[in-house]
Amino acid sequence: MTEVLRSAITGVGAYLPPDVVTNEALSKIVDTTDEWITERTGIRRRHRAADDQAVSDLAVEAARKALEAAGKTPADVDLIVVATTTADLTFPATAAIVQRKLGCPVGIAFDVQAVCSGFVYALTVADGFVARGNSQCCLVIGAETMTRLMDWTDRGTCVLFGDGAGAVVLEPVAGQGANTDKGLISFALRCDGTKQDLLYVDGGPSTTGTVGKLRMAGNQVFKHAVINISESIEAALEKAGLTIADVDWFIPHQANQRILHGVANRLGLDENKVIQTVADHANTSAASIPLAFSAAVDDGRIKPGDLLLMEAMGGGLTWGACLVRL
Numbered sequence: 001m002t003e004v005l006r007s008a009i010t011g012v013g014a015y016l017p018p019d020v021v022t023n024e025a026l027s028k029i030v031d032t033t034d035e036w037i038t039e040r041t042g043i044r045r046r047h048r049a050a051d052d053q054a055v056s057d058l059a060v061e062a063a064r065k066a067l068e069a070a071g072k073t074p075a076d077v078d079l080i081v082v083a084t085t086t087a088d089l090t091f092p093a094t095a096a097i098v099q100r101k102l103g104c105p106v107g108i109a110f111d112v113q114a115v116c117s118g119f120v121y122a123l124t125v126a127d128g129f130v131a132r133g134n135s136q137c138c139l140v141i142g143a144e145t146m147t148r149l150m151d152w153t154d155r156g157t158c159v160l161f162g163d164g165a166g167a168v169v170l171e172p173v174a175g176q177g178a179n180t181d182k183g184l185i186s187f188a189l190r191c192d193g194t195k196q197d198l199l200y201v202d203g204g205p206s207t208t209g210t211v212g213k214l215r216m217a218g219n220q221v222f223k224h225a226v227i228n229i230s231e232s233i234e235a236a237l238e239k240a241g242l243t244i245a246d247v248d249w250f251i252p253h254q255a256n257q258r259i260l261h262g263v264a265n266r267l268g269l270d271e272n273k274v275i276q277t278v279a280d281h282a283n284t285s286a287a288s289i290p291l292a293f294s295a296a297v298d299d300g301r302i303k304p305g306d307l308l309l310m311e312a313m314g315g316g317l318t319w320g321a322c323l324v325r326l
């Protein structure tokens, strides 16, 4: 059989800013209660970046931990892909700022903007370099300061989001092209631009000239989520010649506990296989999957050889799923 290169995840790391905001604290700012937030979303608390912390600072902390876990140094990195919707600046890309702050050599660095689906999108984009032998050591980082996009008078959104960053190191590994090989095995990505109005930020450099605030028709996004995420998961499994029973760990985007359970039930996935961090992190957009991934590697649940199913959905609307053998 011919040798096939795969993008293997060789290290994972995460960073959460120290400031924790409880539901109780938010109930003093908007008309909400801990009971409503917990029942409708599963969220109990979220982290918030300090005023002097840029999203690149969060990304750098997560990247350092991922590099250490992979036994690599910044000098080894030749590609940085940052998934973020809350960039430090309109340009340069946050990835370029991360490259400078980490002290990586001149290489490739750019951002991917797919909002909450950003990490899954970024992983597949990076795979295009790594699995073709064009990167030997790649950082894929999901980093967000979503609290900066909140309208703090809108209780329907401001209670849902948090800040944080997670990162993985990708390295090319030779395999047989089988679904038992290490690395990214398959993916299915989607975007339906006609659903823009359901979830967006009402500002930008070429329209209002402002940053804007997040707007969401929450219950319509919710309805879209369970059905479409399930379809993309089934497509990724089919491409890989695998079934849901083969999945060791489900690492979903952490937007709402009811969505996680809805998708797991629809697919017939054992709930004990679902990694859940939404209670402590809230929705950290592109950072949520690597944050959850890192938590489950650190506590020993996820082990080398496990088959991981990742999925997300966000503004665009974008959504998608991927399968990775660790």
Ligand code: UT7
Binding pocket: 031, 032, 033, 036, 037, 040, 041, 116, 155, 156, 157, 159, 217, 218, 219, 220, 221, 222, 225, 255, 256, 259, 283, 285, 313, 314, 315
């Ligand atoms: O990561 C990107 C993808 N985003 C998502 O996946 C989010 C998807 N959506 C959701 O998670 C849920 O739709 C929400 C958590 C946003 C909302 O839950 P819901 O069960 O769909 O509630 P709803 O929007 O239908 O609102 C129900 C009621 C409304 O009051 P009335 O009109 O029935 O009197 C809202 O005004 O709940 C009210 N409400 C709140 N009440 C207390 C909305 N937000 C709050 C709040 N506290 N924070």
